[in-house]
Amino acid sequence: MDYYGSRMQALIEELSKLPGVGAKSAQRLAFHIIRMPEESVEKLTEAMTEARHSVCYCKRCCNLTDQELCPICSSPHRDGSQIMVVENPRDLAAYEKTGKYEGLYHVLHGAISPALGIGPSDIRLAELMQRLQKEDVHEVIIATNSSLEGETTAMYISKLIKPTGIRVSRIASGVPVGGDLEYIDEVTLLRALEGRVEL
Numbered sequence: 001m002d003y004y005g006s007r008m009q010a011l012i013e014e015l016s017k018l019p020g021v022g023a024k025s026a027q028r029l030a031f032h033i034i035r036m037p038e039e040s041v042e043k044l045t046e047a048m049t050e051a052r053h054s055v056c057y058c059k060r061c062c063n064l065t066d067q068e069l070c071p072i073c074s075s076p077h078r079d080g081s082q083i084m085v086v087e088n089p090r091d092l093a094a095y096e097k098t099g100k101y102e103g104l105y106h107v108l109h110g111a112i113s114p115a116l117g118i119g120p121s122d123i124r125l126a127e128l129m130q131r132l133q134k135e136d137v138h139e140v141i142i143a144t145n146s147s148l149e150g151e152t153t154a155m156y157i158s159k160l161i162k163p164t165g166i167r168v169s170r171i172a173s174g175v176p177v178g179g180d181l182e183y184i185d186e187v188t189l190l191r192a193l194e195g196r197v198e199l
């Protein structure tokens with residue numbers, strides 16, 4: 001029903017298309033936005049437009065960045081001999097928050113899921129294999145989630161890498177099954193990293 005006129009309705013409709021935003025939250029957000037100072041609304045829309053326009057994948061690790069290389073890949077302090085493979089940039093952020101991991105990452109942007117029709121070529125796996133040919137990597141740490149998809153992906157990657165002679169390890173379980181890495185506290189993440197086992 002159109003109680004507020006078409007402009008307000010359009011705003012509510014657009015907001016409700018965002019993930020996790022239901023009809024009620026969309027309405028609440030819309031009311032909040034129209035009460036904000038115009039300047040703040042402009043800042044918000046500008047931040048969204050700019051981010052959408054300039055954020056792309058890092059040429060090396062596929063993390064999100066607005067440069068050719070992300071800040072982690074371009075840092076001289078990171079150890080290029082270790083690559084931690086994660087499903088998405090939020091998992092990378094979770095490990096970065098621990099402040100204890102000094103290697104590089106590779107972001108797959110998904111996981112293999114035969115049930116959902118997501119195969120190896122639908123995630124950034126070819127990019128990882130190319131990196132292993134070019135870079136001097138001693139260990140690949142697979143830190144995909146402990147869900148069925150995450151485990152399937154881990155097994156697939158380890159089988160691909162094994163013949164190259166590069167060490168492949170998997171973060172320890174202890175990370176709850178089906179748990180998204182980003183929701184797990186830092187201590188658990190560190191324990192999982194330290195207790196990783198060779199595949």
Ligand code: ZN
Pocket residue numbers: 058059060061062063069070071072073074
């Ligand atoms: Zn990068």
